[in-house]
Amino acid sequence: MMGSENDDESHLHSSKEEMENLFLREDGDPLTINHVNGDKSNSNYRSAMSTLSDSRHPSIVVTPADSDPLFAPPSYYRESRSPRSKPNGGDRGSSYLEPPSYADVIFSPFDDISEINGSEDGGSRHSQSSDSLSRSPSSLSSDYIKITVSNPQKEQEATNSMIPGGSTYITYQITTRTNLSEYGGSDFSVRRRFRDIVTLADRLAESYRGFCIPPRPDKSVVESQVMQKQEFVEQRRVALEKYLRRLVAHPVIRNSDELKVFLQAQGKLPLATSTYVASRMLDGAVKLPKQLFGEGGGASSVEVVQPARGGRDFLRLFKELRQSVSNDWGGSKPPVVEEDKEFLEKKEKMYDLEQQIINASQQAESLVKAQQDMGETMGEMGLAFIKLTKFENEEAVFNSQRARANDMKNFATSAVKASRFYRELNSQTVKHLDTLHDYLGLMMAVQGAFADRSSALLTVQTLLSELSSLGARAEKLEAASSKVFGGDKSRIKKIEELKETIKVTEDSKNVAIREYEQIKENNWCEVERLDRERRADFLNMMKGFVVNQVGYAEKIANVWTKVAEETSQYGRESS
């Protein structure tokens, strides 16, 4: 997401060699000791920011391939259960310490290295976040469920076709670690392919209408060649992990059967790809009630509660379309107007919010890039001065040259130090501002929830107007038949059938209304929850961002203050 420039990588590679040669290590400068040695797995700099930022925010940072050999690689470890975070019973976001100086607290080196278990998954170098469910009211981080996606492997499609060598696909290992009782087990692992994720997402969408379901990763329309490429696979792995973690963070969806099955059932995923009977045909003559009957008779609430799908519910779609058109033209008015107004307002507010989140997240990306660039250029300048220092020292003839070389060396090492701080600042900034990115996904989920509501309403309205037209027909028939003395056998039969149809439609309508009400309530709960959580998440994001900026600014100020003092004999005028 937040890309970083890699174009200076090669330059830095060679510069790193130079730096090793050039650096005079006399002063025990931690800069030289740690980084000239190219210590790549240097975890000393896992910033305490991760403890101070929102510990329960399930977002994972997507790390670009920023393997910077010159400086410590940015550490994206999010430690939500480090000993430093305050336990907070239900308190949303204040796992904050109150340090006298942020610089001191934040940057004391960590001895807590326990969470660096990148070994268990070959693919994942980063994001070992454990998703503690401190969103639940009883949170003391005692309930937990942690999902890891790892170990992508190529597998062959088992096919009976005559074509030799079937197509290949990638499967991922999905490991769950939990102490939730619903899962009856603490550690399990399954293999799934992307298609299974799609199935899971579809099933959840059907079962949880009205809920803000996190959107699944996109299907990519790419060639199979690209699909195999490591970069694509890695991106997808990260996206899958993020998605699953979001799912288990949702208080309702976490307990869904579909998800449990997905995470636990070994072998092939036992979720149907569609609830619709496969044999249902495109049948224009099938009437709506019969569709709703299904094969077993009686109103199948499952189908009623699903929006009409193209192809299968041809007739229903047609009717609902007609209904929505007549709605638009003020034909038969929907039963409740008042609520809709509130709903429409809310919808518009959500839309505005989404636009602003998009904008803010774009500007956040620019900010990150600018910070990155600043750090890089500062470092390059420092290196150039280091070279100049070495040169002057080698060629010095006069004392003035040696003095200058000395000044330059202090300056250069400070520039390199400051550069490193900028980069660390940035990697933390990415973590915090990623909250904005995450909410983009959630806003999509909200849209989905609202869409569920609208389509449920449409179903209700369609049934209502169907009822009213059926009723009108029945009345007409009865009126006509009453004129025939003794009864009109054929008409009476028709009336009977019609009354039967009306009854079934009435039942369906009631089911649809119940469903609609349920969805409305789901909507409302979800939006409430989202608003609450978003407020907490955004506040935490801001706090994290700000504390981070303060800490690193203090560090950088210290570096330069020292240089200013060391060169104070040169400043004649104050400015």
Add this chain to the structure above:
Amino acid sequence: MESTTEQPRNISGSMQSPRSPSSQPYLSVSVTDPVKLGNGVQAYISYRVITKTNLPDYQGPEKIVIRRYSDFVWLRDRLFEKYKGIFIPPLPEKSAVEKFRFSAEFIEMRRAALDIFVNRIALHPELQHSEDLRTFLQADEETMDRFRFQETGIFKKPADLMQMFRDVQSKVSDAVLGKEKPVEETTADYEKLKHYIFELENHLAEAQKHAYRLVKRHRELGQSLLDFGKAVKLLGACEGEPTGKAFSDLGTKSELLSIKLQKEAQQVLMNFEEPLKDYVRYVQSIKATIAERGTAFKQHCELAETTKLKEINLDKLMLTRSDKVGEAEIEYREIKAESEEATRRFERIVKRMEEEIVRFQEQKTEEMGVAFHQFAKGQARLANSVADAWRSLLPKLEASSTV
């Protein structure tokens, strides 16, 4: 630093206090007040050059003249011609990107650089006595124009073009005379110096390049903070309390810091990147002096050679009691005089350079020290502002999130 062949007094310049007691000679110059004159392509900037002095050769105590960039170039070229061996202070570059040429920042930077240029000359123990300097500081504008046109004609040639021309000339003559290798000094110390100067230019140029980029980065970061602040404020407008207010405060701080970053960018440009550029220019000026020394050395060698030949020839003629002896003797004397003059010139360059290099190193140590100091102060100040600004948000943020 005083040369024994020139006047012994050292005039204090404007870099020291101008309020020196009136008995002590002083010469203080400032370049001020840039004004755009002319229209379109012909447009140029003119500067007021104010000279305060008690020197007898000058119209004191104060004289103001109007000068333009090409007048400064004239002065530099004349000094380069007359004071071979001295590192003539460098001028800021002539051309600039068209639309930037009249921006306030560029004009100010150039003015500052020209001020430094003149003051360095006024401070230099030899150059400060130059007649051309006097002309530059005192002559009325018409006279100045005349001098300028006389010297260079309508088409101005930069000094190094002239130098290149001379180099080509001498190379051609070498080829004609059948000399393959150009005659060069090969003393170890001088070789070392030449190598040092040429390498130094490369290193400095790279450092300066990065310094310039750093200025840009400051500007970019400032811009992105501004945009981020605006976006965050808009986001806050969509949210209820306390998030809305928090976003609004965050955005305001971000915009505030953006301004500080732009200011610091300008400071870095003027107080750090420009001195580095000046350093590079100075080294280039030294390279020109090195070339002059090379020419002088060659002349000295060639004339010494020619003199010897003439002497041998004269001796031969004297032995044979030829009637051409008289002529030959006159020729010999003339060549000998020229040769001695060339040798004197060369040796003067060598001596001057020895003194100049010491002076140069000391000056640069001081100037770079100042530059580092200014940069560090600026960065520290900026970082502290950043810390203060963000820190001020924390109490409210803490309070909001525990609600």
